[in-house]
Every structure is written in structure tokens, then in C-alpha cells.
Amino acid sequence: MATIINLEEIKAIVKDIDVVAAMEEGFIHYSNGNTVVPPVGELLFEEPKGDAHIKYGYIKKDAYYVIKIASGFYDNAKLGIPSSQGLMLLFDQKTGVPKAILLDEGHLTDIRTAAAGALAAKYFAPKKIKAIGIIGTGIQAKLQLEHLQKHTPCQTVWVWGRTIENTEKFAKELGSDYNIQIAKTASEVAKHCNVIVTTTPSELALLNADDVQKGTHITAVGSDTQDKQELESKLLAKADIVIADSIPQSKSRGEIYRAIQDKAISENKIVELGTAIQDSKLQRTNDDQITIVDLTGVAVQDIMITKAVYTNYSAV
Structure with missing residues (x-):
């Protein structure tokens, strides 16, 4: 049995x-x-x-x-x-x-997703993290922040959520371990942070190419279907490095799927996470690069x- x-x-x-x-x-x-x-x-x-x-x-x-x-x-x-x-x-x-x-x-599922986010930051976050930005206020937002502390610790955090009530509640739940700032917009998060994690089920892009400063790393975990999108397709075109957890899955879901559909990027730009973490030449090489890791969740x-x-x- x-x-x-x-x-x-x-x-x-x-x-x-x-x-x-x-x-x-x-x-x-x-x-x-x-x-x-x-x-x-x-x-x-x-x-x-x-x-x-x-x-x-x-x-x-x-x-x-x-x-x-x-x-x-x-x-x-x-x-x-x-x-x-x-x-x-x-x-x-x-x-x-x-x-x-x-x-x-x-x-x-929540824990393995947060751990994959921490793994992405381990290899692609800039060496000096000014602040961590969290887009979203659910359980994944909290777990991503917690797991980031192992390899890329930073207690200065900017948070944006769809309602101020949810955002304030989320900030309170995080407690005194972090210096929490509540952003009025997702673009305000990008203005202050060079590591950002997006964790929402949004079907409209929340971060645009013009929002993101050079040297920023973004881990996108919310878009796991054809309809969801957290990052403007032009943002993936702007990025120096674009990583898929699964290249086959990126052809049918996630930020990479949307960017390719919008003809903002080609498949040739995409590197798979398991390949990149074995080859330092495929990882971040300086703190001016914009890096994006698209996590659609792999079996x-x-x-x-x-x-x-x-x-x-x-x-x-």
C-alpha cells in the first residue's frame, strides 16, 4: 500500500x-x-x-x-x-x-518554485544588491523573498500589490526582519531595485522596458500559461541574457512565449537554465547587464x- x-x-x-x-x-x-x-x-x-x-x-x-x-x-x-x-x-x-x-x-509546488527563484538569483543577480523588489503579495511573493536570503541576502525590500490593503497586510506579515517600502506602482519598484521577482497571475504586463534600470535581474514566476504576462515583450528584447527553465515549455507559455509571439525576440536568444548554470560564460559577466529568468515550472x-x-x- x-x-x-x-x-x-x-x-x-x-x-x-x-x-x-x-x-x-x-x-x-x-x-x-x-x-x-x-x-x-x-x-x-x-x-x-x-x-x-x-x-x-x-x-x-x-x-x-x-x-x-x-x-x-x-x-x-x-x-x-x-x-x-x-x-x-x-x-x-x-x-x-x-x-x-x-x-x-x-x-x-510553492517551495520548489521559490527555490528555483533563489537558484536563478544565485547565478544571475548582480554582486551588489541595492534592494529586492517583489511584485505581488501572495504566498509565492513571501517564499521567494525568504529563499533569496540564502545566496543573495538583502533586507531592503520594495513591494507592489494590486491593492494597497493586500500590500500593507503583506508588509506587516513580513515583520521586522526586513526594511519594507510600499511602492505605488510596479515601475516604482523597478526604479529602486536591481533584483526583482514577479509573482502575479496578471494577463497584462506590469513591468515595461523603460521601467528597468541597467544591471537589474528579474525572475518571472507568475506567467505559466499562454494568457498570463508580467513583463512587456520589449523588456525581454532589452535584456542582455534571457533564460528559460525549459525551452520546450517556453514555446507554449510564459514571458518568452509572449515575447516570441510579439516578434520582440527570436528563439536564438534563449538559453536553458540547466545549461547556463554549468557554463560561466552563459551567466552574468558584469553588473550592467539586464538578466531575465522565466520560470514556468518544470516537472x-x-x-x-x-x-x-x-x-x-x-x-x-
């Missing part, structure tokens, strides 16, 4: 896992062709607004394969429940026998974090 691991157990276990290192290993496997990761399964909902993604795959010659179902329903806050939901399914790669059901309610991230939780759980 498959082991069932509940949310509280998962939260306790994941605290002791170096998730950034796990993501780095996973992306290297992915870009080196050592994984089987089919296209994302997707359900889009209108009433209420939401989406569900099915991501699945395996690392070749590994012990397991993983199927992940994760959703985001953006009116859930009105019901007093988180917008993110979901679960992870772990199977024996040699027999297909179910080994574990991780009832994570979307938590592991190998779910494989790595699910394996790590199950392995640690089984070792207890």
Missing part, C-alpha cells in the same frame, strides 16, 4: 532539505537530456478564475517517477482557503507500484522535491 504523507509531515521534513541544491541538480539533469518530461497537462477555468496543471516525468535510471497535480484558484481567499492546492504521486519506476501519496495541498522540480521528501520520511 502506498505511504500517505500529510501536509504537516511534509512541512516538517522539507525544512531539513536543501531545496535549492535539489533544484540545481534537477535542472542539470533536464538540460543534459537525462529526463523524460512530457508536455504539461492543463485545465483552465473561468467561473471562478483558476487553472490546474498536471506535470509528470522521471529521471532516467532513477528509482521513481512522479505525477503532480497542482491548481491555483484566485478567489479562494474569499473562502478562507489558499489559492494553491494539489498533491504529488510517487511510483516505482521499475514496476509502476505506487510508493507514496504526498498530500501537500500545493505546498511543495523535474516536482520529481526532485517529491523524492527528497519521501526519502527523508522513509529514513525516520
Whole structure:
């Protein structure tokens, strides 16, 4: 019978896992062709607004394969429940026998996304960070900021959200660990910050090319469907380096997809994250460069974090 691991157990276990290192290993496997990761399964909902993604795959010659179902329903806050939901399914790669059901309610998706953001900043953020900008006020906004502190620490933070009420609440929840400034616009965030993370489900660009100063690194995590967009396409054209977590996925979703559709950039400009982190020549080489990492979320991230939780759980 498959082991069932509940949310509280998962939260306790994941605290002791170096998730950034796990993501780095996973992306290297992915870009080196050592994984089987089919296209994302997707359900889009209108009433209420939401989406569900099915991501699945395996690392070749590994012990397991993983199927992940994760959703985001953006009116859930009105019901007093988180917008993110979901679960992870772990199977024996040699027999297909179910080994574990991780009832994570979307938590592991949130954590692996934040860890990928930290990994992106580790390799592409400028050496001297003036301030971190956070676009959005949800759980991903908070987790991205927390995970950035491991490799790219900075306590000066500018935040912009769609409503002042949400932004003030978010700033209060972050507490006294940070020096929080509330921006009136997303462009004001860009004026003060040279590391920016965008975390919203916006379908209209929030940051324009003219907003962003030289030397800025941007990690975009909100745009994971064809319809979402947080960055003006001209901004990707302006960037010196544009990184995709998955080049195949960037052809159907995310900021890169929109920029190519708008003919602002060509596919030749794109480098895959797992390739770039193995080659220093593909990383930031000076503090004047504008760098953008587009994270649409790849199944190998779910494989790595699910394996790590199950392995640690089984070792207890």
C-alpha cells in the first residue's frame, strides 16, 4: 500500500532539505537530456478564475517517477482557503507500484518554485544588491523573498500589490526582519531595485522596458500559461541574457512565449537554465547587464522535491 504523507509531515521534513541544491541538480539533469518530461497537462477555468496543471516525468535510471497535480484558484481567499492546492504521486519506476501519496495541498509546488527563484538569483543577480523588489503579495511573493536570503541576502525590500490593503497586510506579515517600502506602482519598484521577482497571475504586463534600470535581474514566476504576462515583450528584447527553465515549455507559455509571439525576440536568444548554470560564460559577466529568468515550472522540480521528501520520511 502506498505511504500517505500529510501536509504537516511534509512541512516538517522539507525544512531539513536543501531545496535549492535539489533544484540545481534537477535542472542539470533536464538540460543534459537525462529526463523524460512530457508536455504539461492543463485545465483552465473561468467561473471562478483558476487553472490546474498536471506535470509528470522521471529521471532516467532513477528509482521513481512522479505525477503532480497542482491548481491555483484566485478567489479562494474569499473562502478562507489558499489559492494553491494539489498533491504529488510517487511510483516505482521499475514496476509502476505506487510508493507514496504526498498530500501537500500545493505546498511543495510553492517551495520548489521559490527555490528555483533563489537558484536563478544565485547565478544571475548582480554582486551588489541595492534592494529586492517583489511584485505581488501572495504566498509565492513571501517564499521567494525568504529563499533569496540564502545566496543573495538583502533586507531592503520594495513591494507592489494590486491593492494597497493586500500590500500593507503583506508588509506587516513580513515583520521586522526586513526594511519594507510600499511602492505605488510596479515601475516604482523597478526604479529602486536591481533584483526583482514577479509573482502575479496578471494577463497584462506590469513591468515595461523603460521601467528597468541597467544591471537589474528579474525572475518571472507568475506567467505559466499562454494568457498570463508580467513583463512587456520589449523588456525581454532589452535584456542582455534571457533564460528559460525549459525551452520546450517556453514555446507554449510564459514571458518568452509572449515575447516570441510579439516578434520582440527570436528563439536564438534563449538559453536553458540547466545549461547556463554549468557554463560561466552563459551567466552574468558584469553588473550592467539586464538578466531575465522565466520560470514556468518544470516537472523535474516536482520529481526532485517529491523524492527528497519521501526519502527523508522513509529514513525516520
